[in-house]
Amino acid sequence: MGVESFGIEKEFLKDLLTQVDKGEAQLPEFQRGWVWPDRNIASLITSISLGYPAGTAMMLKQGGDVRFKTRSVEGAPRSNVVPDRLILDGQQRLTSLYQSLFRDAPVETHDVRNKTARGWFYLDMEKALLGDGDREEAVVFIPESKVRLDFRGQALLNLSTPEHEYAHRMFPCASVFNSMPWMMGFVQHEPERQAENLKLWGEFHEAVIKRFEQYQLPVLELGKSTPRQAVCQVFEKVNTGGVTLTVFELLTATFAADDFDLRRDWTGREEQWAGSQYRVLSEVANTDFLQAVTLLATYERHQAAIEAGRDELAAPRIGCRRVDMLNLTLPEYRKWAPEVADGLKSAAQFLYSQHIFDTRFLPYGSQLIPLSAIFTLLGPKAKTVGAVRKISRWYWSGVFGELYGGTIETRFARDVPEVVAWVTGQGDEPRTVQEAQFFSSRLNSLRTRGSAAYKGLYALLLKEAPVDWCTGSDMSIENYFDNAVDIHHVFPRAWCEKQGISQARYNSILNKTPLTARTNRLIGGRAPSAYLRVLVNKAETSPEQVDRNVRSHLIAVAHLHGDDFTAAMEARRRALLDLVGRAMGKDARIDTE
Numbered sequence: 001m002g003v004e005s006f007g008i009e010k011e012f013l014k015d016l017l018t019q020v021d022k023g024e025a026q027l028p029e030f031q032r033g034w035v036w037p038d039r040n041i042a043s044l045i046t047s048i049s050l051g052y053p054a055g056t057a058m059m060l061k062q063g064g065d066v067r068f069k070t071r072s073v074e075g076a077p078r079s080n081v082v083p084d085r086l087i088l089d090g091q092q093r094l095t096s097l098y099q100s101l102f103r104d105a106p107v108e109t110h111d112v113r114n115k116t117a118r119g120w121f122y123l124d125m126e127k128a129l130l131g132d133g134d135r136e137e138a139v140v141f142i143p144e145s146k147v148r149l150d151f152r153g154q155a156l157l158n159l160s161t162p163e164h165e166y167a168h169r170m171f172p173c174a175s176v177f178n179s180m181p182w183m184m185g186f187v188q189h190e191p192e193r194q195a196e197n198l199k200l201w202g203e204f205h206e207a208v209i210k211r212f213e214q215y216q217l218p219v220l221e222l223g224k225s226t227p228r229q230a231v232c233q234v235f236e237k238v239n240t241g242g243v244t245l246t247v248f249e250l251l252t253a254t255f256a257a258d259d260f261d262l263r264r265d266w267t268g269r270e271e272q273w274a275g276s277q278y279r280v281l282s283e284v285a286n287t288d289f290l291q292a293v294t295l296l297a298t299y300e301r302h303q304a305a306i307e308a309g310r311d312e313l314a315a316p317r318i319g320c321r322r323v324d325m326l327n328l329t330l331p332e333y334r335k336w337a338p339e340v341a342d343g344l345k346s347a348a349q350f351l352y353s354q355h356i357f358d359t360r361f362l363p364y365g366s367q368l369i370p371l372s373a374i375f376t377l378l379g380p381k382a383k384t385v386g387a388v389r390k391i392s393r394w395y396w397s398g399v400f401g402e403l404y405g406g407t408i409e410t411r412f413a414r415d416v417p418e419v420v421a422w423v424t425g426q427g428d429e430p431r432t433v434q435e436a437q438f439f440s441s442r443l444n445s446l447r448t449r450g451s452a453a454y455k456g457l458y459a460l461l462l463k464e465a466p467v468d469w470c471t472g473s474d475m476s477i478e479n480y481f482d483n484a485v486d487i488h489h490v491f492p493r494a495w496c497e498k499q500g501i502s503q504a505r506y507n508s509i510l511n512k513t514p515l516t517a518r519t520n521r522l523i524g525g526r527a528p529s530a531y532l533r534v535l536v537n538k539a540e541t542s543p544e545q546v547d548r549n550v551r552s553h554l555i556a557v558a559h560l561h562g563d564d565f566t567a568a569m570e571a572r573r574r575a576l577l578d579l580v581g582r583a584m585g586k587d588a589r590i591d592t593e
Contacts, residue, residue: 010216017102023079028068029253041096042139056218057090064224069256075099106144118144121173248286279358291320292340295373297332318413343376355462363452364404396583399456401436438588446509460579466552470519488515494525513553528560
């Protein structure tokens with residue numbers, strides 16, 4: 001986008017408002033609604049009446065490759081006219097001025113208490129001539145009835161007829177660009193004061209009305225060649241006080257130009273995974289969905305270029321950054337959206353097989369984006385034992401390498417083609433698999449479910465088919481049905497504190513495991529050797545059975561009988577490191593803190 005693609009000129013305010021009235025200047029659909037309160041409008045009218053600068057407007061010239069669904073400015077007649085230009089910045093000012101100065105209808109606004117208000121703006125002619133410093137006091141907002149009442153319901157100011165306006169010398173702002181009829185009525189209203197009224201009008205016209213007639217507003221106009229990404233970025237920069245414009249909202253507006261309702265389509269897609277079996281997808285956002293669609297669209301462009309003989313480096317890149325999403329075409333969306341919806345459901349089934357059932361224990365929500373794209377591209381090829389093994393290795397490498405935090409669009413774009421090539425035998429191990437490392441010391445610092453690795457270990461523990469210590473029920477089933485299962489301490493906190501064991505040690509994941517709330521209550525704050533006896537009694541079973549139940553959590557139960565915290569934690573460390581190593585397909589790195 002070069003500097004020649006935009007220019008700035010001064011345009012008469014009347015001409016701009018005429019364009020708004022005729023539908024020649026409209027708003028892109030993604031613009032937020034008009035929100036200015038009456039006091040802001042009064043201040044703007046004051047500035048215009050004094051000839052003061054009132055900011056600039058920014059327009060986009062219509063007719064280029066970037067098309068948007070448009071709508072009329074609030075208050076303007078609905079028009080089937082294709083607008084010549086779109087208002088990107090200055091909507092609040094132009095709408096305020098259009099409603100208050102250009103149309104014969106009440107202004108729709110709100111008051112200082114943010115209550116909806118409808119009314120008319122007037123200029124007190126005599127106050128307006130007292131001096132520029134008092135001009136704002138001359139701008140008056142009157143209710144829709146044109147009668148201002150006191151708390152008793154008595155009229156304080158009645159402007160309900162032109163005669164009342166003349167008598168109070170209150171000029172309606174809606175007549176500012178067509179003042180002659182009002183002036184004729186005002187001068188002739190009181191024949192005995194005709195000379196006085198004519199003099200007042202002459203002064204008022206010279207000091208106020210001419211300012212409106214001659215007022216010019218600087219307008220920066222973007223040319224037809226302005227790319228979509230530039231429009232979006234410009235809009236966000238100039239609307240710092242407004243709602244952030246998302247890629248989804250901008251694409252909704254551009255697709256609407258072809259009569260495609262992106263928002264409705266997304267709602268329909270989202271409903272496909274509304275069932276409880278897809279709980280892990282409940283937080284997938286519309287932008288996540290668009291990123292997955294964009295990954296596939298750009299992958300297709302890249303592969304087509306390669307097949308056409310282009311060099312790998314010269315082919316269009318695979319990506320899902322903001323600029324890539326903004327370049328997504330409607331035909332591409334129509335093609336890939338249904339595929340991504342199915343890919344997300346396949347991803348959910350894969351995560352279920354990894355014992356990740358809902359978003360509470362989903363390590364990285366962001367990893368769903370490349371995961372769904374991978375399943376989409378592989379289709380039935382993703383269902384073989386070998387394919388699942390490779391996809392699992394990539395997935396857990398991302399989790400335990402903690403590679404999917406922060407800015408990860410580049411990794412998305414890299415992982416999708418590399419995993420697909422690896423699974424289909426056309427490429428080596430993806431770089432994510434090669435780069436991922438898990439250090440043994442990390443187990444000591446995993447203390448809350450806020451980290452991806454913590455959630456990942458929880459899932460791997462469930463894959464080992466642990467059972468509840470008291471009931472013997474499968475913890476995966478208990479967890480899936482949300483039967484008050486949570487992570488609890490193996491050596492109770494109260495006991496640890498009595499033994500002088502630091503919080504950092506007893507709160508690590510080494511000393512935690514999934515248990516039902518009932519079993520945790522039976523454990524209480526007792527020493528392990530004591531609560532194991534309680535469990536035997538409450539479960540009405542043998543000590544050997546309770547030991548087997550505890551052992552299913554990869555816990556060396558002999559150390560619990562001896563209340564040996566250090567030995568138990570070391571044994572658990574080795575067991576968990578083995579779990580991680582098997583998931584990643586490589587041994588964890590042994591280190592010290």
